[in-house]
Amino acid sequence: MSSHSRDGDARREPTRRSVLGGVAAVAGGGLTGLGAIAASGRPAAAVDGDPAAFEAGDAPTVTSNDGRVESVYLSPAVEVSWADFSEGVERVTLSLAVGSDAGVDEVYRETLTAADPEATPGDVAAVGDVGGSPTDDAPPDFDAVDGGLTARFARADATARGDAVTSEALSAAELSGGETETTTLDVVFRAQVAGGGDEATVVRTTTVDLTVENPAGDATAGGSVGIDAV
Template sequence: MTSHAATDDEQRTTTRRSVLGGVAATAGAALAGVGALATASRPAAAVDGDPAAFEAGDAPTVTSNDGLIESVYLSPTVDVSWTDFSAGVERVTLTLAVGSEAGVDEVYRETLSASDPAATPGDVASVRGLDGDGADTPSDAPPEFGAVDGGLTAAFERVDATARGDAVTTETLSATDLSGGETATTTLDVVFRADVAGSGEEVTVVRTTTVDLTVENPAGDATAGGSVAVDAV
């Protein structure tokens, strides 16, 4: 019986990550990891960012007598750099998705373009260039999309992931049937993807991480409800 339960868990995890893999599927070369350089083809791209934008400490916990996790906030700031785009870059599309056993929700999808390098569409709060050839030091100027080797920093507005879809919601994250002194944990997979296109080429690079959200029903009295700030604020 134990073996069967383990198999079911593995199947659910595989299914969830297969869907997330669809969000993070590569159009050229892609590697997961902080600042991973996609070297399998040229041109190439890399993505980096503040880890605090994707993680909430070692074990974020909400203490709640009613078992509710009301919100999960995200506000990532990421650096995207590119190399060997002979005619520069035409556009950079940034996507962030969050998934659990209940499914996957796309939280952000925004496209920055060379036609308006200073534009901040949708949930993009600010966009700046990077000093040097992809160095991770933001400049005060807009990104130079025409650079052979260049990059940008994009900061996103703070968003509640539970309000962006039908999978990662208050209902799916909460555990309202917990008895006093019990806890329940939900693992969230977070995928950030950057698609960099120009010179007739497109390169995709991906960063992934997981966050465990725990709700605890204490044996005594506590304030009901709570939030988990998974952000860089």
């Protein structure tokens, strides 16, 4: 990354931490990572999979002469599991937010319920039982004391879901040839599991660097020129 990075690390880190902290705080004391289910006998939840699921990969680079980032697509597929819900689960709420120094946008927020276990509301493309795939015929067993579900979300453009992580905010039209500019995107995925008066929340966070590169100009010449002098 060149000296033209959008924000120096010294200035960016506090802001990025506040982005993550602000979104995670909505979870109300949620646990981070995969180790949320413990042998404590208390209701707990965990998330597996890749909440970011950026289609361009873990470190997408946009090569553009005008520095334009048109879209940032996501299509996450996750597995949510729960333990020690003695009366089973009534609902599972899944949300995903993407943030940068410019702010935070919520890309997905959907609720799956025991009342309609096969339902695929809103951006949920498919839902299935834990251990299988969202395309399996078996719906999730919300009555299970220890159970889970898999969910796959429809492809969405994060730049079109809010006012912070927009095409304009991510683009770098002022880049000269041969320069790059990087924006760090924070991705926060939250699963909230509730049932029988119990509730457990798990939060998983990750970061993705989105780099815009303006390739250096290159010119070549060939052929011949004939001059006739009299």
